[in-house]
Amino acid sequence: MSHPEVGDRLASIKHVVLVLSGKGGVGKSSCTVQLALSLAHQGHKVGVLDIDLCGPSIPRMLGLEGQQIHQASAGWVPVFADSEKRLGCMSIGFLLPNKDSSVVWRGPKKNAMIKQFLADVYWGDLDYLLIDTPPGTSDEHLAAVEYLQEWNPDGAVIITTPQAVALADVKKEISFCTKVGLPVLGLIENMSGFVCPHCAECTNLFSTGGGEGLAKHMEIPFLGRAPIDPNLVMLLEQVDKTVVPNVNDPEAEKQTAASIVETYQHCELSKIFAIISKELNQRLSATKK
Ligand SMILES: Nc1ncnc2c1ncn2[C@@H]1O[C@H](COP(=O)(O)OP(=O)(O)OP(=O)(O)O)[C@@H](O)[C@H]1O
Ligand code: SF4
Numbered sequence: 001m002s003h004p005e006v007g008d009r010l011a012s013i014k015h016v017v018l019v020l021s022g023k024g025g026v027g028k029s030s031c032t033v034q035l036a037l038s039l040a041h042q043g044h045k046v047g048v049l050d051i052d053l054c055g056p057s058i059p060r061m062l063g064l065e066g067q068q069i070h071q072a073s074a075g076w077v078p079v080f081a082d083s084e085k086r087l088g089c090m091s092i093g094f095l096l097p098n099k100d101s102s103v104v105w106r107g108p109k110k111n112a113m114i115k116q117f118l119a120d121v122y123w124g125d126l127d128y129l130l131i132d133t134p135p136g137t138s139d140e141h142l143a144a145v146e147y148l149q150e151w152n153p154d155g156a157v158i159i160t161t162p163q164a165v166a167l168a169d170v171k172k173e174i175s176f177c178t179k180v181g182l183p184v185l186g187l188i189e190n191m192s193g194f195v196c197p198h199c200a201e202c203t204n205l206f207s208t209g210g211g212e213g214l215a216k217h218m219e220i221p222f223l224g225r226a227p228i229d230p231n232l233v234m235l236l237e238q239v240d241k242t243v244v245p246n247v248n249d250p251e252a253e254k255q256t257a258a259s260i261v262e263t264y265q266h267c268e269l270s271k272i273f274a275i276i277s278k279e280l281n282q283r284l285s286a287t288k289k
Contacts, residue, residue, distance in 0.1 A: 002150060003115070003118075003119070003147050003150065005119040006115070006118045006119050006147045006148065006151060007150070007151050008119075009075075009118060009119055009120075009121070009123070010118075010129075010148075010151045012123065012124065012125045012126065013047070013123060013125075013126040013128075013129045014126065014127050014128070015127065015128045015129070015154045015284050016128075016129045016131070016148060016151075016153040016154055017128065017129070017130050017131065017153070017154050017155065017156070017157055017185065017280075017284075018131045018133055018141075018144060018145075018153065018155070018156045018157070018182065019031065019032045019035075019130060019131065019132050019133060019156070019157050019159065020133055020141070020156050020157070020158050020159070020173050020176075020177075021135050021136075021158065021159040021160065021169075021170075021173070022135065022136065022158075022160065022166060022168070022169025022170045022171075022172055022173045023135055023136075023160075023161075023165070023166045023169045024134075024135035024136075025135075026135075026159050026160055026161045026166055026190055026191070027159060027161070027190035027191055027226075028132065028133070028135065028159045029050075029052070029057045029058055029061060029132050030061065030190070030232065031157075031159045031188055031190055031226070031273075032048060032058070032130050032132040033048070033058065033061045033062060033264075034226070034264075034269055034270065034273040034276075035130060035157075035273060035276065035277050035280065036048045036087055036128075036130050037087065037264050037270065037273070038270065038273040038274045038276070038277040039127070039128055039277050040081075040082065040086040040087040041270075041274070042274075042277070043086075044086070044127035044128060045086050045124075045125060045126050045127050045128075046086065046087050046088070046126065046127065046128045046129075046130065047078060047087075047088045047089070047090070047121075047123045047126045047128070047129045047130070048062075048087070048088070048089045048090075048129075048130050048131075048132060049089075049090050049091075049117055049118075049121070049129060049130070049131045049132070050089070050090065050091035050092070050093065050132045051114055051117060051131055051132065051133055051134075051140050051143075051144055052132055052133060052134040052140070053092050053105065053110055053113060053114075053134070053140060054102070054104075054105075054134065055134065056091045056092050056093035057093075058089055058091050058093070058132055059079070059089065059091050059093040059094060060093075060099070060236070061236065062081040062087075062089055063081070064079050064081060064089060064094075065093065065099055066099070067079045067094055068094055069090070069094045069095065072122060074122040075120045075121055075122035076090065076120050076121045076122060077122055078090045078121060078122075078123060079094060088123060088126075090117060090121050092113065107139040107143075110139045110140055110143060111139065111143040111146075114140060114143040114144055114147065115143070115147055118144070118147050118148065119147075131144060136169075136172075136173075137172070137173065137176040141176070142180075145180045145182060149180070149181065153182065154183070154185065154284055154287065155177075155182055155183035155184060155185040155287065156173075156177050156182050156183070156184055156185060157185050157186055157187075157188060157223065157280065158170055158173050158174065158177075158184060158186070158187045158188070158220075159187075159188050159190050160187060160188070160189055160190070160210075160211050160214075161189070161190055161191045161192075161211075162189055162191070162192050162204075162209065162210040162211055162225075163210065164210065167210050167211065167214050170187065170211075170214060171214075171218070174218055174220065183287060184220045184221075185221065185223075185280060185283045185284065185287070186215070186220060186221035186222060186223035186279070186280065186283055187211050187212075187214065187215045187220055187221070187222055187223060188211070188223050188224060188225070188226065188276060189209075189210065189211025189212060189222075189224075189225040189226070190225075190226050191205075191226075191227070191228050192204075192209075192211070192225035192226060192227055193205065193225075193227045193228070194227060194228040194230075195227045195228070195229065195268060197230050197231070202227060205228070209225075211225065212225070221279075221283055223276050223279045223280055223283070224272065224275060224276040224279055225272075226269055226272050226273065226276065227268070227269075227272070229267055229268045229269040231267045231268060231269075232267050232269055235264065235267055
């Protein structure tokens with residue numbers, strides 16, 4: 001079945017990348033946010049579409065919780081994380097009555113929501129649309145792939161941690177990509193060691209290098225490894241506290257949004273993701289549509 005309304009929307013987007021993980025909690029949303037921030041910092045226009053319908057975390061990570069989506073004649077206007085409007089975000093989190101509301105939907109309702117996200121959001125011209133998905137391979141993945149497939153999305157980035165148990169699930173994720181014809185752009189090994197904030201010594205809490213070894217074994221590109229950054233955890237606490245209470249005050253909104261993006265730049269991870277995002281860029285250029 002053809003979905004021309006999705007194609008019309010994607011026509012102004014250069015690259016569409018899905019972010020996947022086999023297991024939950026491996027840092028998929030954190031990596032999506034870090035990639036988006038790095039790309040935006042390099043001057044690209046980036047959109048983050050959060051299709052983790054039952055556990056949307058992107059609004060909180062970008063300090064945008066409590067914001068609302070506006071409807072314009074061209075479609076839903078994304079919520080921007082920076083005053084220069086280089087990083088826009090769309091998530092079901094913006095549509096829920098409050099942050100504790102749950103979404104208990106069966107497949108068809110999820111499919112309809114994802115189609116609406118892909119067809120109705122007015123992103124404008126974008127260099128990258130990063131799509132954050134739930135862990136595993138569920139209704140949300142199948143819906144996104146079905147609607148995007150005929151428009152040739154660039155592919156998927158897979159996030160894992162170094163432990164064997166997470167790596168085993170990565171194989172399933174790669175197999176999913178193969179079955180649905182989604183190219184694997186690369187693998188990121190997250191939580192790969194812990195960098196001490198006092199002496200910068202890197203301690204491997206779990207194992208390390210498993211992701212790189214698996215990438216080699218499965219013949220997929222390895223994009224890089226990111227350590228546990230205690231500053232990221234602290235930052236997320238702060239972001240929680242700096243949520244703009246009054247969305248009708250554009251000045252307050254502007255200041256908070258600007259400070260969140262800037263604060264992320266002080267995080268050790270941002271330096272690592274600057275390198276990882278360049279690696280991803282190279283992959284995207286190599287597989288240019
Ligand atoms: N490199 C990192 N350094 C420090 N903390 C991290 C890192 N990556 C992820 N985290 C933390 O781990 C927790 C889980 O991360 P995140 O929500 O990104 O995972 P996820 O894979 O998207 O989870 P879900 O299964 O809910 O989709 C968060 O509290 C996040 O702050
Ligand atoms: S790595 Fe361990 S011993 Fe060294 S400063 Fe950090 S906490 Fe202390």
